[in-house]
Amino acid sequence: MTVTIKDLAEKVGVSVTTISRVLNNRGYLSNHLKERVQEAIVELNYQPNEIARSLSRKKSNIIGLIIPDISHPFFSELTKYIEYYAYEHGYKVLLCNSLLNRAKEKEYIDLLKASQVDGIIMGSQTISVEDFELINLPVITIDRKISDEIPYICSDNYEGGRVATQLLIGKECKKIAHISGNLQLNLLAKKRHEAFMEQVVQHGVEYVVVETDINGFDLKDYERLVHKLFNDHPDIDGVFASSDVIAMQVVNECHRLGFQIPNQVKIVGYDGIAQGYNRNYMISTIEQPIKEMGKIAVENLIKQILAKNPPAETILPIKLLERETT
Amino acid sequence: MTVTIKDLAEKVGVSVTTISRVLNNRGYLSNHLKERVQEAIVELNYQPNEIARSLSRKKSNIIGLIIPDISHPFFSELTKYIEYYAYEHGYKVLLCNSLLNRAKEKEYIDLLKASQVDGIIMGSQTISVEDFELINLPVITIDRKISDEIPYICSDNYEGGRVATQLLIGKECKKIAHISGNLQLNLLAKKRHEAFMEQVVQHGVEYVVVETDINGFDLKDYERLVHKLFNDHPDIDGVFASSDVIAMQVVNECHRLGFQIPNQVKIVGYDGIAQGYNRNYMISTIEQPIKEMGKIAVENLIKQILAKNPPAETILPIKLLERETT
DNA sequence: TTGTATGCGTTATCAG
DNA sequence: CTGATAACGCATACAA
Numbered sequence: 001m002t003v004t005i006k007d008l009a010e011k012v013g014v015s016v017t018t019i020s021r022v023l024n025n026r027g028y029l030s031n032h033l034k035e036r037v038q039e040a041i042v043e044l045n046y047q048p049n050e051i052a053r054s055l056s057r058k059k060s061n062i063i064g065l066i067i068p069d070i071s072h073p074f075f076s077e078l079t080k081y082i083e084y085y086a087y088e089h090g091y092k093v094l095l096c097n098s099l100l101n102r103a104k105e106k107e108y109i110d111l112l113k114a115s116q117v118d119g120i121i122m123g124s125q126t127i128s129v130e131d132f133e134l135i136n137l138p139v140i141t142i143d144r145k146i147s148d149e150i151p152y153i154c155s156d157n158y159e160g161g162r163v164a165t166q167l168l169i170g171k172e173c174k175k176i177a178h179i180s181g182n183l184q185l186n187l188l189a190k191k192r193h194e195a196f197m198e199q200v201v202q203h204g205v206e207y208v209v210v211e212t213d214i215n216g217f218d219l220k221d222y223e224r225l226v227h228k229l230f231n232d233h234p235d236i237d238g239v240f241a242s243s244d245v246i247a248m249q250v251v252n253e254c255h256r257l258g259f260q261i262p263n264q265v266k267i268v269g270y271d272g273i274a275q276g277y278n279r280n281y282m283i284s285t286i287e288q289p290i291k292e293m294g295k296i297a298v299e300n301l302i303k304q305i306l307a308k309n310p311p312a313e314t315i316l317p318i319k320l321l322e323r324e325t326t
Numbered sequence: 327m328t329v330t331i332k333d334l335a336e337k338v339g340v341s342v343t344t345i346s347r348v349l350n351n352r353g354y355l356s357n358h359l360k361e362r363v364q365e366a367i368v369e370l371n372y373q374p375n376e377i378a379r380s381l382s383r384k385k386s387n388i389i390g391l392i393i394p395d396i397s398h399p400f401f402s403e404l405t406k407y408i409e410y411y412a413y414e415h416g417y418k419v420l421l422c423n424s425l426l427n428r429a430k431e432k433e434y435i436d437l438l439k440a441s442q443v444d445g446i447i448m449g450s451q452t453i454s455v456e457d458f459e460l461i462n463l464p465v466i467t468i469d470r471k472i473s474d475e476i477p478y479i480c481s482d483n484y485e486g487g488r489v490a491t492q493l494l495i496g497k498e499c500k501k502i503a504h505i506s507g508n509l510q511l512n513l514l515a516k517k518r519h520e521a522f523m524e525q526v527v528q529h530g531v532e533y534v535v536v537e538t539d540i541n542g543f544d545l546k547d548y549e550r551l552v553h554k555l556f557n558d559h560p561d562i563d564g565v566f567a568s569s570d571v572i573a574m575q576v577v578n579e580c581h582r583l584g585f586q587i588p589n590q591v592k593i594v595g596y597d598g599i600a601q602g603y604n605r606n607y608m609i610s611t612i613e614q615p616i617k618e619m620g621k622i623a624v625e626n627l628i629k630q631i632l633a634k635n636p637p638a639e640t641i642l643p644i645k646l647l648e649r650e651t652t
Numbered sequence: 653t654t655g656t657a658t659g660c661g662t663t664a665t666c667a668g
Numbered sequence: 669c670t671g672a673t674a675a676c677g678c679a680t681a682c683a684a
Contacts, residue, residue: 002677004676004677004678005677005678006677006678014654014655015654015655015656016655016677016678016679017654017655017656017679017680018653018654018655019678020678020679020680021653021654021679023678024679026679026680027653027654028653029653030653047436047439047440048440048677048678049381049440049442049676049677049678050440050441050442051377051380051381051386051441051442051676051677051678052381052660052676052677052678052679053677053678053679054377054660054678055375055377055378055381055659055660055661055662055676055677055678055679056659056660056677056678056679056680057660057678057679057680058660060377062420065421069406070396070402070405070406070409071399071402071403071405071406073397073399073402076396076397076399076402077397079396079397079421080395080396080397080423083396083421083422083423084423087422092420092437092441093420093421094388094418094419094420094421095391095405095409095419095420095421096409096413097406097409097410110373111418113373114373114374114375114376115376115377115418116375116376116377252608282578328661330660330661330662331661331662332661340670340671341670341671341672342661342662342663342671342672343663343664343670343671343672343673344669344670344671346662346663346664347669347670349662350663353669353670354669355669356669374661374662375660375661375662376662377660377661377662378660378661378662378663378676379661379662379663380662380676381660381661381662381663381676381677381678382661382662382663382664382675382676383662383663383664383676384676
């Protein structure tokens with residue numbers, strides 16, 4: 001039932017090659033011919049078959065996107081832009097949520113390879129470096145440096161950590177907590193932690209650090225973590241949270257405990273997602289240029305696909321958004 | 327460089343047909359043979375080519391997902407579950423954000439058809455019914471009834487609207503505002519508005535209704551809308567917002583104006599996304615069973631793909647979550 | 653400028 | 669139970 005270029009060819013009275021040519025606009029073709037083909041296309045309601053194209057060209061124009069969880073606002077916003085720019089460049093996006101499950105992440109990589117994607121953007125990264133290097137496909141990494149071969153994109157984590165911590169110190173916080181992402185994953189976000197440490201030590205400020213679980217981030221876990229933190233250290237008067245989602249939990253806990261923000265406790269988050277749909281409480285935060293990150297991720301991946309070398313490292317500037325929690 | 331079943335065949339010393347058989351586990355095959363093929367697979371590092379499979383089988387095992395905007399928490403959460411269940415059933419998900427742009431929505435439909443997706447889940451719906459019927463592919467619709475032919479899934483919008491409005495009336499609100507989604511789009515969410523109207527009229531409560539723009543939902547627009555609402559009607563003491571995102575804007579505006587919640591103004595939202603990552607303020611809301619919606623959307627689409635008739639209509643129950651804003 | 657023939661990697665239809 | 673061989677729909681080297 002499906003109409004193919006063969007049918008078009010018969011209809012117009014030329015060969016399939018010619019049809020293929022006008023479809024791809026290759027070589028010289030008379031306008032008359034073009035018109036007749038166009039007519040036949042609408043008449044027969046022809047739809048090109050990308051699968052056949054992909055097989056023949058050995059290029060699918062699909063990019064795979066592996067992230068931990070699309071429902072996390074940072075990733076949903078990043079994904080929005082990745083999809084947007086991919087589409088602009090003629091690429092489609094296959095979405096994979098690893099849920100930070102190492103096995104699932106590996107399965108997805110195989111799935112994407114089997115699906116002949118032209119490249120992968122990795123926002124999830126629990127697998128080992130060795131597994132990573134087996135991918136053998138154009139890859140761009142978000143927020144993790146795997147090796148010198150694989151280009152990565154991140155925001156200026158060190159500077160973000162420094163600015164956030166200095167903000168709290170500058171506001172005379174005496175005991176500052178840092179709620180960090182998991183440090184074993186060796187993400188570049190770890191630099192936020194490093195910067196935090198340097199600042200508090202340098203200024204002689206009392207501090208406490210807790211980190212989130214390695215096996216994924218569940219909101220309930222965040223809640224428990226924050227609850228325990230304030231339980232163990234009721235005298236905390238400053239918190240640097242490594243994401244806005246966590247910062248919001250801190251806000252909630254403070255509400256619950258009756259702590260005034262920012263009088264008694266000052267809070268600064270990270271990500272800047274509080275700009276999008278998820279803005280609600282005016283938390284102070286370090287804004288990552290999410291849109292830009294998505295754009296460059298796509299562009300650099302495509303460069304790689306086209307065998308032009310993209311920069312190995314892209315560090316984008318962050319911005320302090322000071323609002324009501326500091 | 328790519329290794330194909332042909333290479334496997336040579337290596338093992340059988341025909342490609344046989345290889346294909348063991349790969350697909352069809353017919354009788356000796357264990358010895360299976361083992362030898364398995365060995366060859368790891369030895370040659372064989373990766374199946376899904377594209378070739380798809381072309382041959384005329385089935386891609388890809389489903390297309392068109393939504394307005396993945397960064398909207400309702401859709402990101404829905405998408406999470408759609409992807410999850412699709413994967414469970416052996417399907418991949420191609421993500422498309424229409425941004426409520428009619429032209430883009432149509433382009434995406436063509437793109438998905440060209441990509442030979444096996445079916446489409448439509449969470450975005452600005453195109454006309456006629457365009458819709460041209461899709462000619464298995465489709466499941468979220469929250470919109472197109473025709474008797476196209477199965478749809480929604481939560482019990484009418485009941486949700488009723489419960490939300492009754493909650494406010496029961497708490498003695500004297501002037502209730504309803505911030506509705508756009509009513510021209512003719513979504514099933516319109517029933518929330520109908521239920522609201524019935525309730526306020528029936529109880530003789532003063533009311534005001536505003537609706538969001540048809541051309542997409544930008545947070546800034548929401549802000550302006552809410553701001554204007556309270557400017558025009560400073561005496562509002564109850565708000566039923568048609569999404570949690572909007573409800574949060576109302577919370578923000580009340581904070582700004584110094585209105586006490588829930589003493590002076592009571593607010594109830596819709597969606598229940600405030601359960602996931604996006605929970606922060608404890609807004610009272612009508613919870614939609616998002617996970618269930620995603621699950622059933624996938625299952626019913628697959629039924630359709632397999633030519634088993636799924637139910638034409640699936641209405642899932644909502645739940646009132648009463649928290650701090652009422 | 654246009655057409656013929658072959659390949660892309662896999663599945664499916666037949667004989668044997 | 670196994671193996672040629674023809675699809676699947678399109679692109680392209682090579683001819684004409």
